[in-house]
Amino acid sequence: MNNQIIFYPGTLDEKDGKFIQMGNKCKSCGKTSFPAVELCPFCCSDNGEKVPLSTVGTVFSFSVTRVPVGPYKPPIIGAYIDLPEGTRVFGQLQANEEELKTGMKVKVETGVLWTEKDGTEVLGYYYVPVETKHGGAE
Numbered sequence: 001m002n003n004q005i006i007f008y009p010g011t012l013d014e015k016d017g018k019f020i021q022m023g024n025k026c027k028s029c030g031k032t033s034f035p036a037v038e039l040c041p042f043c044c045s046d047n048g049e050k051v052p053l054s055t056v057g058t059v060f061s062f063s064v065t066r067v068p069v070g071p072y073k074p075p076i077i078g079a080y081i082d083l084p085e086g087t088r089v090f091g092q093l094q095a096n097e098e099e100l101k102t103g104m105k106v107k108v109e110t111g112v113l114w115t116e117k118d119g120t121e122v123l124g125y126y127y128v129p130v131e132t133k134h135g136g137a138e
């Protein structure tokens, strides 16, 4: 088995063999932030706990990069995703460019983002469109 590392420590926790995207819930002001950091970005309290984030969110904004960036191959879609708990997460969106639109529902997935030359697999999160039923008015 290849060596595996997490792209950004603290963004994912492993539970029952699956990776879960984690945020920080502040016990002082009640707001949730991502990534989990020691001090709440809203009220500077250090009284928080790591919590799993919602797995489905809405695209607030996105942009498409058409040149390679590091290990990523174009087109690279960077997006801000709004989660129900009020947290805005930046991440990669894996979707067809034709279907991109603000307000679309997306879900988080975790897995290998790329493999280093020494075989190390770099794990992280990304978003994919939520399957929608075709036909009918939306």
Ligand SMILES: [Zn+2]
Pocket (backbone or CB within 6 Å): 026, 027, 028, 029, 030, 031, 040, 041, 042, 043, 044, 045
């Ligand atoms: Zn706070």
